Amino acid sequence: DSGVTQTPKHLITATGQRVTLRCSPRSGDLSVYWYQQSLDQGLQFLIQYYNGEERAKGNILERFSAQQFPDLHSELNLSSLELGDSALYFCASSSDWLEANEQFFGPGTRLTVL
Amino acid sequence: AQRVTQPEKLLSVFKGAPVELKCNYSYSGSPELFWYVQYSRQRLQLLLRHISRESIKGFTADLNKGETSFHLKKPFAQEEDSAMYYCALRGGGGADGLTFGKGTHLIIQP
Numbered sequence: 001d002s003g004v005t006q007t008p009k010h011l012i013t014a015t016g017q018r019v020t021l022r023c024s025p026r027s028g029d030l031s032v033y034w035y036q037q038s039l040d041q042g043l044q045f046l047i048q049y050y051n052g053e054e055r056a057k058g059n060i061l062e063r064f065s066a067q068q069f070p071d072l073h074s075e076l077n078l079s080s081l082e083l084g085d086s087a088l089y090f091c092a093s094s095s096d097w098l099e100a101n102e103q104f105f106g107p108g109t110r111l112t113v114l
Numbered sequence: 115a116q117r118v119t120q121p122e123k124l125l126s127v128f129k130g131a132p133v134e135l136k137c138n139y140s141y142s143g144s145p146e147l148f149w150y151v152q153y154s155r156q157r158l159q160l161l162l163r164h165i166s167r168e169s170i171k172g173f174t175a176d177l178n179k180g181e182t183s184f185h186l187k188k189p190f191a192q193e194e195d196s197a198m199y200y201c202a203l204r205g206g207g208g209a210d211g212l213t214f215g216k217g218t219h220l221i222i223q224p
Contacts, residue, residue, distance in 0.1 A: 003157075033211050043200065045211025056210045090158070103212065105158040
């Protein structure tokens with residue numbers, strides 16, 4: 001599959017724990033975006049990386065952090081988890097960060113915090 | 115702050131009837147507007163964007179800056195159009211994520 005891939009598909013953990021979500025962009029895409037989808041807030045932009053550097057920040061909590069590695073894959077780290085962090089986390093990639101480039105979405109990671 | 119509003123959570127129409135999914139936005143500059151679609155068990159995918167002014171799968175959307183709207187229309191709905199539709203905005207300049215509306219679930223009845 002040459003599209004955006006995300007692992008794991010599902011993750012169940014407890015409050016207070018820390019998890020790492022992984023995203024591999026489409027081949028050749030330099031830009032990676034993270035989004036959170038919850039029932040009450042809908043789809044919200046968290047953070048964007050381009051070629052290893054942070055480019056833009058959205059509604060990302062201080063307990064969350066991300067990075068993009070030299071091979072362009074990205075990880076989203078969520079710590080001190082709370083019940084309200086339960087959501088679908090999507091990664092998207094695009095060829096660059098310029099105007100109106102299409103973002104290709106991954107299948108998402110469903111996080112459940114108990 | 116930028117905001118996207120999709121007033122209908124659910125829209126049900128009969129096959130062959132016209133469809134209009136409403137989207138209003140608030141943004142102080144010149145936005146880029148998109149419609150994304152998510153079919154059952156598939157990932158979110160781009161349907162169309164305002165700058166390309168193209169018709170995809172029979173859908174069109176016109177950016178109306180006066181009314182700050184970007185409604186999605188199709189003259190004759192088909193059953194395969196049933197899906198979740200999200201309107202999204204990105205501020206000019208590019209280095210930003212998309213601001214999404216909460217989505218409209220479109221159901222096409224046979």
